[in-house]
Amino acid sequence: MTQDEPDDEEGVAFSSRLFWLLIVGVALVFIGIIVLAVASVASDGGSASTGVIVFIGPFPIAFGSGPNAALLIIIGIILAVVSVALFLAMNRRRSWV
Numbered sequence: 197m198t199q200d201e202p203d204d205e206e207g208v209a210f211s212s213r214l215f216w217l218l219i220v221g222v223a224l225v226f227i228g229i230i231v232l233a234v235a236s237v238a239s240d241g242g243s244a245s246t247g248v249i250v251f252i253g254p255f256p257i258a259f260g261s262g263p264n265a266a267l268l269i270i271i272g273i274i275l276a277v278v279s280v281a282l283f284l285a286m287n288r289r290r291s292w293v
Contacts, residue, residue: 243262243263244262245260245261245262245263245264245265245267245268246260246261246262246265246268247259247260247264247265247266247267247268247269247271247272248260248269248272249269249272249273249275249276251276256273256276258272258273
């Protein structure tokens, strides 16, 4: 094959291990949704708390409701900061290679 001839394989190389991790991740999300739905139907009621962190660009927006909303928002902010720090650290390490 010469350099002028196009390759038969086009696109991005995709590892089969990465594909299976993707499938397992999607399956775990669906299993989690089913478990939450069954738990909410089976529960006797009680108080519920929610906390949400939404990132729009670099700006976090936090809101919640319920008796433990402040704790959930604090945990969410800590997890968001850790995930951004890990992303920056992995991106910096990759750019050095």
